[in-house]
Each structure stands twice: as structure tokens, then as C-alpha cells.
Amino acid sequence: MKLGRLNHIGIATPSIADSIAHYRETMGATQITEPFDLPAQGVKVCFVDTPTGSDGSGGMNGTQIELIEPLGEDSPIHGFLAKNPAGGQHHVCFEVEDVAEARAWFEGQGKRVLGPTRIGAHGTPIFFLHPKDMMGQLTEIMETPRDH
Numbered sequence: 001m002k003l004g005r006l007n008h009i010g011i012a013t014p015s016i017a018d019s020i021a022h023y024r025e026t027m028g029a030t031q032i033t034e035p036f037d038l039p040a041q042g043v044k045v046c047f048v049d050t051p052t053g054s055d056g057s058g059g060m061n062g063t064q065i066e067l068i069e070p071l072g073e074d075s076p077i078h079g080f081l082a083k084n085p086a087g088g089q090h091h092v093c094f095e096v097e098d099v100a101e102a103r104a105w106f107e108g109q110g111k112r113v114l115g116p117t118r119i120g121a122h123g124t125p126i127f128f129l130h131p132k133d134m135m136g137q138l139t140e141i142m143e144t145p146r147d148h
């Protein structure tokens with residue numbers, strides 16, 4: 001297993017509109033996608049692009065901030081927001097070349113994979129690893145988009 005690109009940092013929020021305003025007005029973000037619903041994943045989601053270079057050079061294909069708001073009664077982030085009402089850092093997502101191979105690796109390491117591999121917000125297969133097996137960090141593994 002080789003550590004892949006940090007694709008995004010997932011930030012849970014009680015209000016995606018308030019978080020968008022925060023990133024635009026307080027943090028100076030210039031590229032934020034329109035929020036969209038992922039009913040199968042129980043979230044409303046949008047992405048805040050970040051620059052690759054510290055001076056904003058290199059273009060805007062740095063690690064994204066993924067803002068997620070609960071969608072529906074069964075959203076998997078209700079529990080997190082009950083414990084963290086203002087929201088906050090929820091998960092990290094690393095890219096892999098082959099999601100099936102990665103899943104087998106983590107299972108072989110005795111890490112709990114949460115649910116089936118499914119299609120995530122970038123339209124590629126993803127799975128999650130239980131925070132208690134990942135040094136306290138809920139970790140998402142996502143197959144690198146082929147257009148990269």
C-alpha cells in the first residue's frame with residue numbers, strides 16, 4: 001500500500017450555507033461548487049477548491065474542503081453533529097489507484113471497513129474505515145478519478 005494524494009478533508013456542518021459564507025467571506029475562497037444532494041450517502045455536499053502553491057500559484061487543484069450537511073433522518077453525520085453542534089473536521093480522504101485492492105489491504109490489516117464500496121461525491125468508488133482502527137481518524141479511501 002502506498003500513501004496516495006489527500007483528495008479532501010471532510011468538514012461536517014449544521015448549515016452548508018453558513019459554511020460557504022465562511023469560506024468565501026472570511027477565508028477568501030474563490031471557487032466553491034454549488035451544493036448538491038447525495039441521498040444515498042445521507043448528505044448535502046459541496047467542494048471548496050484550494051490553491052496548490054502557498055502563494056496561490058500552481059492553480060486550484062489542491063486538496064479540497066468537502067462541506068457536508070446531514071440529508072435525511074438516517075444521515076451518518078447526525079451523531080457527529082450531536083457531539084459537535086458547530087460541526088468541524090469529520091474525515092480525511094486519500095486516493096488509491098485500485099479501490100478493491102485497497103479494501104483487501106485494509107481488511108487484511110484487520111481494519112473495519114464501514115459498509116459496501118459505493119460511489120462517492122466525485123463519482124468514483126469509495127469506502128470508509130472505522131476511526132477506532134485508524135488512530136481516531138475516520139478515513140475515506142477513494143479511487144483516483146480517471147481524468148486526473
Ligand SMILES: CC[C@H](C(=O)O)C(=O)SCCNC(=O)CCNC(=O)[C@H](O)C(C)(C)COP(=O)(O)OP(=O)(O)OC[C@H]1O[C@@H](n2cnc3c(N)ncnc32)[C@H](O)[C@@H]1OP(=O)(O)O
Pocket residue numbers: 010038041043045066068076077078079080089090091093114119120121122126128130131132136137138140
Ligand atoms: C460518500 C460521500 C462523501 C464523499 O466524500 O464522497 C462523504 O465523504 S460523505 C461522509 C459521511 N459518511 C460517512 O461518514 C460514512 C461513514 N461513517 C459512519 O459509518 C459513521 O459516521 C461512524 C461509524 C464513523 C460513526 O457512527 P456514529 O456517528 O453513529 O457514532 P458511533 O457512536 O457509532 O461512533 C463510534 C465511535 O467513533 C467515534 N466517531 C464517530 N464519528 C467520528 C469521526 N468522524 N471521527 C472520529 N471519531 C468518530 C465516536 O465518537 C465513537 O467514539 P467513542 O469513544 O465510542 O464515543
Ligand SMILES: [Co+2]
Pocket residue numbers: 008010066091093140
Ligand atoms: Co468525503
